[in-house]
Every structure is written in C-alpha cells, then in structure tokens.
Amino acid sequence: MTNLGDKYTYRVLWSDEDKEYVGLCTEFPSLSWLSPTPEAALKGVRKMVKEVLKDMNDRGESPPEALSSRKFSGKFVVRIPPELHRNLAIEAQEQGISLNRLVNAKLHR
DSSP, X not given: OOOGGGGSOEEEEEETTTTEEEXXXXXXXXXXXXESSHHHHHHXXXXXXXXXXXXXXXXXXXXXXXXXXXXXXXXXXXXXXHHHHHHHHHHHHXXXXXXXXXXXXXXXX
C-alpha cells in the first residue's frame, strides 16, 4: 500500500557548502535533509515528508498535490523580446517548419 508521500518528487544533490548530500522534495520546498550518503539523505527527507503529512492530516490541512498526479496541458506561454521572436520566426521559415515546432525542438535538446 502506497502512502501519499510516495508519490512526491524527490531529489538528492551534493551540497558543496555543507559537504554533504541534501535530500529535497519538490512539493515541499522548505524541507531538506542533510546526510553523508545519498541514500540516507533520501531516506531522511522521505521520513520528514511523512511526518509533515501526518501533522497536516491531524490538523485537517490539505497536502500539496503530487506533481506525478497533476495533469499537464502541454501548453505554456512564454514572453520573449521581439527581436528574438523575429529571429526564431525567420529560422522556422527558413527550415520550412512552424515556429512551434522549432521552439519545441530547441527545448527538447
């Protein structure tokens, strides 16, 4: 049986500042766990999230939705300088493809 904390997005990074690994949870950006090994950092932050979820449940608070459960439309709007827009439109035209396809390919790299 999985609990809600299992669906969250976890990451382990090396911290040069702390000289240890830091475990993070994307849905709870204020939480972190330092440890000398990546495995222990992940285990620590997962335990911390589980405790926070229990506290939230005890207080009747709603936990954040897990990114893995969210539905994404595949669309987003980004503002760029007009000159960059022009340059991308020219590049797309020269390649014989849509601006959308060109930008998608550049983001996919």
